[in-house]
Amino acid sequence: MSWRDFWNGEHAIYVSPRHKTLHYRQIATDLIAHIPSPEATVLDHGCGEALDAARVAAACGKLFLCEAAPNVRDKLRGQFGRLDSVMIASPEEVAALPDATFDLVVANSLIQYLSRDELKDLLATWHRRLKPGAALVLADVIPPDVSPLTDATQLLAFGWRGGFFLAALAGLVCTVFSDYRKLRAQYGLSTYTPEAIGDLLREARFVDIQRPANFGHNPHRMTFKAVRPA
Template identity: 35%
Template sequence: MSSFSDPNAVARYAENLVRQVPAVHTLHQLAGLLLRERVPADGRVLALGAGGGMELKAFADANPGWRLLGVDPSPEMLDLAVRTLGALAPRVELIRGYVDDAPDTLFDGATCLLTLHFLSRDERLHTLRELKRRLKPGAPLVIAHHSVPDDIDEKLAWFRRHAAFVASNGVPAADAQANALAIANRLPTLSPEAEVELLLQAGFTRPSLFYAAFTFRGWVAFA
């Protein structure tokens, strides 16, 4: 999306994310805890769509022995990740690209947070399959993004609630409503049931919901 290359949008990314995603810092904490169930103290973790660096910083802070790789297509967001990581940056490898650009080595765990809702169903399936191919057997994958019912009335009702949440965080109500409607119309969102089906189709096992906040859902599944 163009906002990930707009310098002004990138500069406000972290602030806007807190306004847009309920308990986003807690989401990163929960993702790290789910990974830690199976990732060893010196394990290797892949974070796809990690531009901005917020989850990478949370993982690095809590797990000093982890070797982290962040992949993102936006050079501006990768630059932001370096700034976000600060003194932790030398512990994290960053690659510009998509899942196919990640190394063909086996990771102990992976995340894809606030990313898959930008992809079509076929693109998501390809991404999930490529993530599984890069994970050790039984390794966890943690995903979270917009996921709403297919029924148009239900879908719009949830995005109106999302707009109310954003407005409650200081964004003008008209702007919040307009942005939520744009997201509802432009993003190729899938229902929670379809998300689970895709994980299974990609070869993951035991997908479990761990995060639900208005239009957002998060699952952990295992390679």
């Protein structure tokens, strides 16, 4: 099983429906804060189920939801396919789009599942698809010194604030026996220092690299924002 197979199948990464709802609501809020204008064309690459995508679409001109897992794309089409402002796409379809398509590209909680070479290829793709002066946001990047224990305590804190603490506690116990833990042990998650991300972004010809607040509930992970030069 690969990471793509994992996300394409049934999984229990969200400990309850409330956890899932609050997670996607927060991600949508964080993404909207980076939309440069109501007319912007936005790419959410690795969007997952994007439950609150309608709110993101209402804040921009056109929203592309890119997801590698075919079953997840089917869910997205079922939920958002009737919205003229939302396009559902595979990574291959995004790569085939014309240059300078997007005013903003966001990849949240994605690059930990990619190899360094895969990330380099995507950075090149995103650079070409962004308009001059437009921004790329890499969110929820895992530093090497953040342990699974830190992630667990942050989930519990999120559960306490969000009213699903007991479900979060039970979910952490289930994770010990889950496919996610097995895949993490087999493949690991890609981690990056701020310096490493900065080097990769500069190598891909991005400039004006910034460190805004992280997306989601875990402040121990990192978000980076960089610009394609005009």
